[in-house]
Structures are given as C-alpha cells and as structure tokens.
Amino acid sequence: MITSELGPDLSTRLPDALPKQRELYYGGAWQAPRSGVYLRSTSPGTQADLGPYALAGADDVDAAVSAARQAFPAWRETAPLARAALLRQAAAVIRAHALELALIDAADCGNPVKQMQDDAVIAATQLEYFAGLVLELKGETIPTMNGSLDYTLREPLGVVARIIPFNHPFMFAAGKIAAPLAAGNTVVVKPPEQAPLSTLRLFELIAAIFPPGVLNCVTGERSTGAALSAHPDVAAVALIGSVNAGKAVMRTAADDLKKVLLELGGKNAMIAYPDADLEKMPLGAVRGMNFTWCGQSCGSTSRLFLHESIHDEVLARIIELTATLHRPGLPTDMRTTMGALVSREQMDKALSYVESAVAEGARVAHGGRRSADPALAQGYFVEPTILSGVTPTMRVAREEIFGPVLAVLKWSDEDDLFAAVNGVEYGLTASIWTTSLRTAHRAAARVQAGYVWINGSSAHFIGAPFGGYKQSGIGREECKEELLEFTQTKNVNVTLD
Incomplete structure (x- = not known):
C-alpha cells in the first residue's frame, strides 16, 4: 500500500502503483484486443513511458457490449439493496486505495497527486449516495375516470456507455458508474485515451465485486468511443467532454434514438x-x-x-x-x-x-x-x-x-x-x-x-443538480435526476371490473 509517509516525492513509488493488467475487461475477465494492437501512455509531466494499453476495435466493443447485454437481465432482477451493497463495497475499496489511484492519475494526466486524493473521496461519495437512492426508483398511481388501477414503473434501460474525460479519470470512471448500476443497468466504460491507466487499476480493484458482464471497460482512441456510441445494443450514452465530442455522440446516437446524458464545456x-x-x-x-x-x-x-x-x-x-x-x-x-x-x-x-x-x-x-x-x-x-x-x-x-x-x-x-x-x-x-x-x-x-x-x-x-444551459450539455448529474436519467417509465392500466 502506498502511503504519504513515503515522502513528498512519490515518483519512485509509481511502478508499484501502475496497473498490471493492460487489456480490455468484459464478461468478468481480462481480454486481449482482437487486433493485437496496443498504444502507449506517456506522462505529460516528464514524458516518461508509462507502458501499453489495449486499443479496442469495433469487434472488441461488440464483445464487451454483448457481455453487458447478457448480464443485464439478472442484474436488473437483483434486489435493489443487494446492488447498493456492492456499490458501497466498491466505495470502500476506492477509499482504501486513494493515494495509489491519485498517484497514477498524477503521472498519467498531470494533476497534482496531493489534490487528486480528493477525487477518491468524491468518487466513493457518489457510489455511496446512489447506493442510498436505490429504493427511490418509485412509480406513481394515477386516478382514472373508469375505476381502473393505473400505475407507473421505473425500469432500467439496458446497456449504458460511459465515456470518461481526461481531467479526472478515475474519479469519473468510478463515480459515474454509480447511477446506472444503482438503477439496474449494466455499464461499459471507455477511459480517456490521454490517461487510461487509473481506470485500468480501478477495474483491477473493483470489477470483480460485480457479477461478470455488469461492469466492463474498453480502452482505445476516439474510434473506440464512436463504435461504443453507435452500437445498436447500447441503450444510452453518457459523456463528459467538449461540445464537439457531445455533438459527435448525439449524431451517432441518433440512428437508434439512444438516450444521451452530456456534460460539456463552459466559458463560465x-x-x-x-x-x-x-x-x-x-x-x-x-x-x-x-x-x-x-x-x-x-x-x-x-x-x-x-x-x-x-x-x-x-x-x-x-x-x-x-x-x-x-x-x-x-x-x-x-x-x-x-x-x-x-x-x-x-x-x-x-x-x-x-x-x-x-x-x-x-x-x-x-x-x-x-x-x-x-x-x-x-x-x-x-x-x-x-x-x-x-x-x-x-x-x-x-x-x-x-x-x-x-x-x-x-x-x-x-x-x-x-x-x-x-x-x-x-x-x-x-x-x-x-x-x-x-x-x-x-x-x-x-x-x-x-x-x-x-x-x-x-x-x-x-445531491445538487449539476449541468448546463445551451451547448453546455443535456441532463443533470450528481443528484437524484442522474439516477432517473438511466430509467424509463412504463405505465400499467389494470381493468378491475
């Protein structure tokens, strides 16, 4: 375990922190990319070579989405409090490995390691927050004119794609799986190509907590994200990124009328x-x-x-x-x-x-x-x-x-x-x-x-809704509304006579 007692300069501890697995993760196992192609991650602070990571092609994305789709029926039927317990377990692991994850991101994306420890707290808090909301996925009863019983149900969407930005990689990778998983969806995460390594380490730490196929990860370039957004079995795409990236997701999502959740740029x-x-x-x-x-x-x-x-x-x-x-x-x-x-x-x-x-x-x-x-x-x-x-x-x-x-x-x-x-x-x-x-x-x-x-x-x-007006995004996050973004409403009318 890496601790702050090791001294102010933690660069010599980086090799111990970096992920050992550099492949793709889906179906409960690490998988080599079918093309055999790997990219290299380089530290923006020193130009040090941080090692390879897999480039997921369209075939790999299809395999990951297929694993998530197969896992979806059982996950949606898992008791809400059981799903919540797994989210809390993941949060505890993240808190325990805060400095390790922060050090990887410091080397890979360039943000200061001391402040990046707060990202672990934020991510764990989001997992715990949405774990606490699982019983709030409630429907309504609606009065009718003919004496029938009318009610609504909140149901999960299916496979959700989460495309992660480079500024806080593991915080977003961990925190942004919380709402869709809590709602009963399965998830495929695509880390940023500029800084993918903390997400790989995150998956080494928490992926096995969840049943196979529930939580998956495909690394790669923009083409990987595009293939994920365009996949017909993906029900929703959520992205944090630039306005142009958000527009690209909307274009690919339009063919299947996928739901999108976009937190985009700002000139605040x-x-x-x-x-x-x-x-x-x-x-x-x-x-x-x-x-x-x-x-x-x-x-x-x-x-x-x-x-x-x-x-x-x-x-x-x-x-x-x-x-x-x-x-x-x-x-x-x-x-x-x-x-x-x-x-x-x-x-x-x-x-x-x-x-x-x-x-x-x-x-x-x-x-x-x-x-x-x-x-x-x-x-x-x-x-x-x-x-x-x-x-x-x-x-x-x-x-x-x-x-x-x-x-x-x-x-x-x-x-x-x-x-x-x-x-x-x-x-x-x-x-x-x-x-x-x-x-x-x-x-x-x-x-x-x-x-x-x-x-x-x-x-x-x-709990306070975060999101933008105009071209700064669609939808709200960090609140109950984010949980509801990953559900759909079904109305049921029962004739009683």
Missing part, C-alpha cells in the same frame, strides 16, 4: 459587484479558475467581470494570490500545487489563446508563458495566466480554452454586463459576488447557467 463567468467582499472574493476568483488542474475543468470561471470601482484593487490581489498559491511543479510530488497540461496539443492551444488575446489588445498581467523551470522542461507546464484589458468580443472571452488562462473584463453598466455574460454559446456555471441579497437573487435569475454560486466558486455538493 464570475461577476463581482461593487459591494463584493474584497477579502474573500479574490481568493474565490483564483479557486474558481482551478489553476491546480491547469484550468482543465469545465466548471472553471475563466471570465472574471470586475466592476470598474473595484477592478484595479481586485486584479492586483488576484495576481498576488495566484503567484503565492500556484506554481507549476512535478505532479507526483506532494508539494506541487499546479500540475501539467495533459498534452502538447492542450499546451499549444492555451499559449495560442494568450498570443491571440495580446494581438487583440489584452495585456498579460501575470504568467502567459511555458514554465522556465529547468526541472519541468520535458513536461507540458504553463504558468498560471491572467489577462487584463479583455473585451467581450475577443476570442479569449468567447471560446473555451481548457487551460490556465483567466480573462479579466471591466464593467460599469449592468445591462451591458449581462449581454456579455450571456453572449456565449455555453451556460454551465456562474459565480456572483455581492453582499446584497436582492442583487444576488436578481443576478442569479438573469444569468444563463445551470449551476450558480453566490459568494462562492468551484465547489460541488452531492
């Missing part, structure tokens, strides 16, 4: 009113940007609207806090507070947006470059970046970067403010800072976003 706004608490608000802005994950979070409040009366003071404080709290470092070191971007593509994309903003008239107030630390030269490290003088028409204020770039805008007129805040295609989260209760509620009503913080940022609360 934080609004600071003149009466905002200037002691708390700057720290909220830094936390909301999620610099720890290099801004690679769909909920990051990457547009900061500061009222002109507080703009200069707050901007100076945010720069100071960012410099103090976040400096890129090796992800496998417990002292690191900001990791690496997941790939060269993501790094180049973030830096290109900085260049674009400067060309359009913005100013780099902090950061804006690749890290100059010689110890980080092999990795994809970018300084936490703050841009001032940004206007709503600039690309950096309209397009999701998914990188460590905070755009700061100045406002004076509230109508113009909300025209800019709502003038993007996204609507996932928003944060509003004011000490006026009236202002807070009125602003929350005006902002077009699915999840709004008042005098807060970044935090999620289990």
Whole structure:
C-alpha cells in the first residue's frame, strides 16, 4: 500500500502503483484486443513511458457490449439493496486505495497527486449516495375516470456507455458508474485515451465485486468511443467532454434514438459587484479558475467581470494570490500545487489563446508563458495566466480554452454586463459576488447557467443538480435526476371490473 509517509516525492513509488493488467475487461475477465494492437501512455509531466494499453476495435466493443447485454437481465432482477451493497463495497475499496489511484492519475494526466486524493473521496461519495437512492426508483398511481388501477414503473434501460474525460479519470470512471448500476443497468466504460491507466487499476480493484458482464471497460482512441456510441445494443450514452465530442455522440446516437446524458464545456463567468467582499472574493476568483488542474475543468470561471470601482484593487490581489498559491511543479510530488497540461496539443492551444488575446489588445498581467523551470522542461507546464484589458468580443472571452488562462473584463453598466455574460454559446456555471441579497437573487435569475454560486466558486455538493444551459450539455448529474436519467417509465392500466 502506498502511503504519504513515503515522502513528498512519490515518483519512485509509481511502478508499484501502475496497473498490471493492460487489456480490455468484459464478461468478468481480462481480454486481449482482437487486433493485437496496443498504444502507449506517456506522462505529460516528464514524458516518461508509462507502458501499453489495449486499443479496442469495433469487434472488441461488440464483445464487451454483448457481455453487458447478457448480464443485464439478472442484474436488473437483483434486489435493489443487494446492488447498493456492492456499490458501497466498491466505495470502500476506492477509499482504501486513494493515494495509489491519485498517484497514477498524477503521472498519467498531470494533476497534482496531493489534490487528486480528493477525487477518491468524491468518487466513493457518489457510489455511496446512489447506493442510498436505490429504493427511490418509485412509480406513481394515477386516478382514472373508469375505476381502473393505473400505475407507473421505473425500469432500467439496458446497456449504458460511459465515456470518461481526461481531467479526472478515475474519479469519473468510478463515480459515474454509480447511477446506472444503482438503477439496474449494466455499464461499459471507455477511459480517456490521454490517461487510461487509473481506470485500468480501478477495474483491477473493483470489477470483480460485480457479477461478470455488469461492469466492463474498453480502452482505445476516439474510434473506440464512436463504435461504443453507435452500437445498436447500447441503450444510452453518457459523456463528459467538449461540445464537439457531445455533438459527435448525439449524431451517432441518433440512428437508434439512444438516450444521451452530456456534460460539456463552459466559458463560465464570475461577476463581482461593487459591494463584493474584497477579502474573500479574490481568493474565490483564483479557486474558481482551478489553476491546480491547469484550468482543465469545465466548471472553471475563466471570465472574471470586475466592476470598474473595484477592478484595479481586485486584479492586483488576484495576481498576488495566484503567484503565492500556484506554481507549476512535478505532479507526483506532494508539494506541487499546479500540475501539467495533459498534452502538447492542450499546451499549444492555451499559449495560442494568450498570443491571440495580446494581438487583440489584452495585456498579460501575470504568467502567459511555458514554465522556465529547468526541472519541468520535458513536461507540458504553463504558468498560471491572467489577462487584463479583455473585451467581450475577443476570442479569449468567447471560446473555451481548457487551460490556465483567466480573462479579466471591466464593467460599469449592468445591462451591458449581462449581454456579455450571456453572449456565449455555453451556460454551465456562474459565480456572483455581492453582499446584497436582492442583487444576488436578481443576478442569479438573469444569468444563463445551470449551476450558480453566490459568494462562492468551484465547489460541488452531492445531491445538487449539476449541468448546463445551451451547448453546455443535456441532463443533470450528481443528484437524484442522474439516477432517473438511466430509467424509463412504463405505465400499467389494470381493468378491475
């Protein structure tokens, strides 16, 4: 067991943590890819080769879905409390292996190992939460005009595909199986091609808890996810990813009218009113940007609207806090507070947006470059970046970067403010800072976003529905509604006379 007592730098413990199994998992067993093709996973922090993982082709996806389909009838008939007990058992295993899973993700996706331990807590909590909801899959009785008995049933869909993003791989792989399994569905997980290894280790730890075929895993590229989404025996596809990825899933799902649950991108706004608490608000802005994950979070409040009366003071404080709290470092070191971007593509994309903003008239107030630390030269490290003088028409204020770039805008007129805040295609989260209760509620009503913080940022609360407006997604997660997303309603009418 890997523990924090081993010292701050855990890189030497990585070989012990990495998964031994690099194949596909379905039907209760590890299976070699039928093509015999394996890809390699590389650490974004060091360029170290982390070893192979299987590339699942269409035949492999078909075999995994077939195993899930065969397991479905028995799983749906398993008593709800028995399903719940297995989910809780999986949660306990994840809690016990938190640091190990965090270390794998630190090496494979670039996020800091110390903070990634929280992902285990979040994932386990979701498994426990949905285990507690299994008896809430209730129907209704409906009054009729003819004296018949009319009632509804909540029934599972069948095989559910879960496509996982690269920013929190094992957290999403573990947490996002909870609702469909609790509802009586079987699941096929497709981990991110950029960082698949923690999911493989997760399956080594928990897959055997469930009956064969109930929980399955196919690694691979985008083509693997496309084959899974298009498979005729998949009843629903749930994805966390970009808007383009969500649209691709919808296109493939359309042929069979599959149900989709999509949590997509965001260009989220934080609004600071003149009466905002200037002691708390700057720290909220830094936390909301999620610099720890290099801004690679769909909920990051990457547009900061500061009222002109507080703009200069707050901007100076945010720069100071960012410099103090976040400096890129090796992800496998417990002292690191900001990791690496997941790939060269993501790094180049973030830096290109900085260049674009400067060309359009913005100013780099902090950061804006690749890290100059010689110890980080092999990795994809970018300084936490703050841009001032940004206007709503600039690309950096309209397009999701998914990188460590905070755009700061100045406002004076509230109508113009909300025209800019709502003038993007996204609507996932928003944060509003004011000490006026009236202002807070009125602003929350005006902002077009699915999840709004008042005098807060970044935090999620289990049971509170998370999801977006506009192109930021379809459906709600982390709540009872997520459980119901994986069910369908059957109406039964009984003639009594």
